Amino acid sequence: TATLVWLRRDLRLADQPALLAAVERGAPVVPVFVHAPEEEAPWQPGAASNWWLHHSLARLSEALERRGSRLILRRGPTLETLRELVQETGADAVFWNRLYEPAVIRRDRQIKRRLRESGLRVESFNAALLHEPWCIRSGSGDPYRVFSPFWKSCRQAGIDGTPLPEPEALPAPPTAAARPGAAPWPGSESLDALGLLPELRWDAGLDRTWTPGEAGAHRRLHDFLENSAERYHRLRDLPGQPGTSRLSPHLHFGEISPRQIVRALRDAGLDPDSGSAEPFLREIGWREFAHHLLFHFPHTTEAPLNPRFEAFPWRESERDLRAWQQGRTGIPIVDASMRELWQTGWMHNRSRMIVASLLTKNLRMHWLHGARWFWDTLVDADLASNTLGWQWTAGSGADAAPYFRIFNPVLQGERFDPDGRYVRRYVPELERVPASAIHTPRGGRGRAADPALALGYPPPIVDLRESRQAALEAFRRLPTPG
Numbered sequence: 001t002a003t004l005v006w007l008r009r010d011l012r013l014a015d016q017p018a019l020l021a022a023v024e025r026g027a028p029v030v031p032v033f034v035h036a037p038e039e040e041a042p043w044q045p046g047a048a049s050n051w052w053l054h055h056s057l058a059r060l061s062e063a064l065e066r067r068g069s070r071l072i073l074r075r076g077p078t079l080e081t082l083r084e085l086v087q088e089t090g091a092d093a094v095f096w097n098r099l100y101e102p103a104v105i106r107r108d109r110q111i112k113r114r115l116r117e118s119g120l121r122v123e124s125f126n127a128a129l130l131h132e133p134w135c136i137r138s139g140s141g142d143p144y145r146v147f148s149p150f151w152k153s154c155r156q157a158g159i160d161g162t163p164l165p166e167p168e169a170l171p172a173p174p175t176a177a178a179r180p181g182a183a184p185w186p187g188s189e190s191l192d193a194l195g196l197l198p199e200l201r202w203d204a205g206l207d208r209t210w211t212p213g214e215a216g217a218h219r220r221l222h223d224f225l226e227n228s229a230e231r232y233h234r235l236r237d238l239p240g241q242p243g244t245s246r247l248s249p250h251l252h253f254g255e256i257s258p259r260q261i262v263r264a265l266r267d268a269g270l271d272p273d274s275g276s277a278e279p280f281l282r283e284i285g286w287r288e289f290a291h292h293l294l295f296h297f298p299h300t301t302e303a304p305l306n307p308r309f310e311a312f313p314w315r316e317s318e319r320d321l322r323a324w325q326q327g328r329t330g331i332p333i334v335d336a337s338m339r340e341l342w343q344t345g346w347m348h349n350r351s352r353m354i355v356a357s358l359l360t361k362n363l364r365m366h367w368l369h370g371a372r373w374f375w376d377t378l379v380d381a382d383l384a385s386n387t388l389g390w391q392w393t394a395g396s397g398a399d400a401a402p403y404f405r406i407f408n409p410v411l412q413g414e415r416f417d418p419d420g421r422y423v424r425r426y427v428p429e430l431e432r433v434p435a436s437a438i439h440t441p442r443g444g445r446g447r448a449a450d451p452a453l454a455l456g457y458p459p460p461i462v463d464l465r466e467s468r469q470a471a472l473e474a475f476r477r478l479p480t481p482g
C-alpha cells in the first residue's frame, strides 16, 4: 500500500493537512504534482504564475528530498495520471487539499467520485482558508455579499491560529535493494520539461524581487513582523513604502497558510483581535471573502454580480488598452503602477485600485480586459481575489463603492505618493520633475513641470474630468432593477 498526496497550490510541508494525514497512515507517501493547466480553462495560470510555480516546485522538491522523499512530476490529464500512479505504486489512498475555482471544483469532484468507484480511499482537506466558503452563512442561511457582516461572522466562528505540525520524515517506498519486487519510486518528468519558464527571458525583475517557496514565505512574514507590521495601518496605502506584507503570491501558492500567519502574529505579541494587527488580519479576511464569493457566485469570473451592469456600454479601444498595459497613459501614478506590475509581477493594492478605476471608469473599458492582463502578469494572480478586486472597482461586484465615487488618479497620486518617490522609481522620464508637479507634469490642477524635465513622457490619453462625466452619464442611463 501507499498514499498518493496530490499537491496543487499547497506547496509546503508545515500545516499541510493532506500530507500530515498521509504520513499518519504509516504507509509510504508519494507526493505528486500533475501539470494539467488546460483543466483550469478559461483561467489556466498565466505567464507570471507559471514562473512562480516553477521555482516553488523546485524548492518543494529539494525540501522533500531532505526528508528522504521525492516529488513526482507528471503531465495530465489528471484523472488518468493519478490512476497510472496508483497502479505503479500500489497506492490504496489519494489525499489532497481543496481549491475553490469553479473549473477546479468540477474536475476535483469528478476525480474524487471516479477514484472512489475504483475502491480507493480518497480524502480532501482545507489547507488554504480560515473558514471554508460553505461554513460561513448569514442569519437567513444565504451567502454574504457585504464584507463587514461576513468578517464579523468569521470572527464569531473563531479564528484558528493552531497550525498542524510538520512531519519529521516522510515514509518512502521501499528501495529495490531493501525489498526486491516491491514498487519503487515511480518515474518523474523533469521540472524543465513542464515548460513553465518563459522562452524569452523577461523574468529578471521577478528573480530580483521574489524568493518563491516555503522558506521564502516565512522569511517574508518574519521581515514584515520585524519591520512593518506595527505600522501597517499607517503605511498600507502608500505604494512607495514597503508597508505591506507582500505575502500574496506565497499565500496563493499555499507556501504559507493563513493559520500560520495568525499564529505568527500572536507569537510576535501582535493582537489580531483588537490591536495593531487587526487591520492586517482584516485583509486576510478580504481574501476569505473573495473565496466565499467565488464559491457561491461562480459566474462572476466573467459576468457582473450586479445584473444591472450587464447592459453597461463598455468602450473598445485597442490603442487605449495598450497604453494602459504598457504604462504609457500620461498619468504618472497609473504608469508607475503598470510598470511596477510589468517589472516585478506585483502591484500595490492602492495602485491596483487606481489603475482599475482608470480602465473601467475613465476609459470605460470592460473590467475583464484588466482582469485578463493582471491574470497573465501578476505573480499572485488569484481567481477569487482578482475577480473581487475588478468587480469591486468597476462597481458591479459585492460591497462595491457607489458608482459615482470615481477615483481621480492625480489626487490619489498627490495623496498617497506625495513626494513622488513611487512615480520616480518606475517612470524614469519623470525623474527630474519636482514633487510639486510630479503628478501633473503637463499642468492641469497642479503646477506644470518645465517640459524639458519631462522629455519623452506622453500627454494624458484621456481627459479626466470629461471622461468622469461620461462614465457617470453611462451609469445613469442603465436600466434600474425591477
Ligand code: FAD
Residues within 6 Å of the ligand: 236, 244, 245, 246, 247, 248, 249, 251, 252, 280, 283, 284, 285, 286, 287, 288, 290, 347, 348, 349, 350, 352, 353, 356, 374, 378, 380, 381, 382, 383, 385, 386, 387, 388, 389, 390, 393
Ligand atoms: P497585505 O496588505 O500585506 O495583505 C495581506 C494578505 O491579505 C495579502 O497577501 C492577500 O492575500 C490578502 N489581501 C489583502 N488585500 C486583499 C484584497 N483587497 N482582496 C483579497 N485579498 C486581499 N490579490 C491577490 O492575491 N491576487 C489577485 O489576483 C488580486 N487582484 C486584484 C485586482 C484588483 C483590481 C484589486 C483592486 C485587488 C486585487 N488583489 C489581488 C488584492 C490586493 O491588491 C492584494 O492581495 C495585495 O495588494 C497583496 O499585497 P500584500 O500581500 O502586500 O497585502
